[in-house]
Amino acid sequence: MTVRRRVRKDHVAAVLLIAMGIFILAMGTRYRMGTLVHMGAGFIPVVLGILMTAVGLLIGVLAKARTAEERAEQSLPPPPDLRGVVCILAAVVVFVVLGAWGGLVPAAFASVFVAALGDRQNSWKSAALLGLAMVGFGVIVFHFGLRVQLPLFAWGN
Numbered sequence: 553m554t555v556r557r558r559v560r561k562d563h564v565a566a567v568l569l570i571a572m573g574i575f576i577l578a579m580g581t582r583y584r585m586g587t588l589v590h591m592g593a594g595f596i597p598v599v600l601g602i603l604m605t606a607v608g609l610l611i612g613v614l615a616k617a618r619t620a621e622e623r624a625e626q627s628l629p630p631p632p633d634l635r636g637v638v639c640i641l642a643a644v645v646v647f648v649v650l651g652a653w654g655g656l657v658p659a660a661f662a663s664v665f666v667a668a669l670g671d672r673q674n675s676w677k678s679a680a681l682l683g684l685a686m687v688g689f690g691v692i693v694f695h696f697g698l699r700v701q702l703p704l705f706a707w708g709n
Contacts, residue, residue, distance in 0.1 A: 562612075562615030563615050565611055566608045566612030567612070569608030570609060570612070571608075572608075573600075573607075577602060579601075580594045580601055633672075636671065639666055642666050643664070643666040643667035646659070647660070647663035650662050654705065655704050655705040655706040656690060656700075657687055659702075660683075660687045664687075668683065
């Protein structure tokens with residue numbers, strides 16, 4: 553009788569964190585460590601490698617074995633809802649295109665509007681209101697506050 557064992561995500565994450573931590577630690581020791589007051593180039597990588605390894609070990613120790621219910625449930629999970637992913641990626645494209653051709657106001661409004669439609673609970677009206685609110689915020693922060701060199705309106709440039 554063969555025992556089938558399914559690997560848990562926590563165990564995979566632990567192994568990956570430990571492997572990355574050891575690799576970063578090994579690479580960091582190639583550089584000068586320095587002291588706490590005068591840190592060398594290898595100080596931060598070594599510390600991060602140690603922390604990643606420790607977190608990986610902690611995750612691995614705390615990961616639970618599969619319960620009886622999990623072992624009994626062998627069905628595949630439902631396919632993911634891709635609406636949010638598609639809307640967020642489309643929002644980035646919309647911002648780039650409208651930012652170059654229309655300016656900050658139309659780019660910000662259209663980008664937020666498209667991204668908000670990724671949530672099935674948002675209506676067209678709530679997405680439009682969120683877009684208007686974010687345009688106001690964006691104009692105040694980026695145009696007046698930070699003086700970003702993106703014009704408010706630039707039709708056809």
